[in-house]
């Protein structure tokens with residue numbers, strides 16, 4: 404078992420090192436989408452992450468709640484990942500293009516609708532395997548130490564990107580990819596107004612940082628399905644509030 408794990412880790416390193424680590428260096432400098440720029444509001448909650456996090460029982464559920472308190476099972480891997488027919492800011496083949504089938508169809512429709520409204524979008528990063536998240540997180544730890552790294556990078560098993568249901572997007576010029584300057588752009592405003600029509604929510608809204616534990620990320624879209632997305636958008640909630648799972652404040 405240990406040998407298998409080691410083998411997988413080594414394989415993952417070889418496959419991912421080139422794309423990931425080159426990406427890391429850039430992303431570290433620009434509020435990293437991979438790290439989701441965590442707001443350290445409840446730092447004490449995050450410290451004993453492994454002790455306090457609950458392992459998610461239904462990781463394949465479309466509206467699954469993944470956050471610092473709800474961690475994906477170590478072996479979980481979505482089994483219906485496909486490449487949506489949309490453009491990304493990079494041209495190479497990568498698992499970062501993939502999403503679960505239902506979310507992939509939905510993001511194609513969202514991009515097409517935006518295009519029809521004169522809004523050109525590009526994908527920045529969608530699926531990320533746990534192995535990739537581990538490499539990324541450990542890289543940040545090696546650079547900044549654990550305490551600092553966990554304030555801006557999601558611990559393995561707690562990134563929504565591992566579900567294949569999340570995607571970071573940006574405008575056609577590729578500027579402001581996963582950066583604060585995306586906020587207030589025509590693309591961000593269009594997403595605020597229309598994402599829910601295609602089953603997506605702005606997962607880390609402004610003003611809800613203490614609930615989600617993340618800073619406002621107008622570029623991070625999470626697929627939850629049309630009904631729940633409409634409900635969440637109409638009521639101005641987060642997914643945590645939707646599931647009444649707001650972390651206890653300390």
Ligand SMILES: [Zn+2]
Nearest residue numbers: 436570571623
């Ligand atoms: Zn993201």
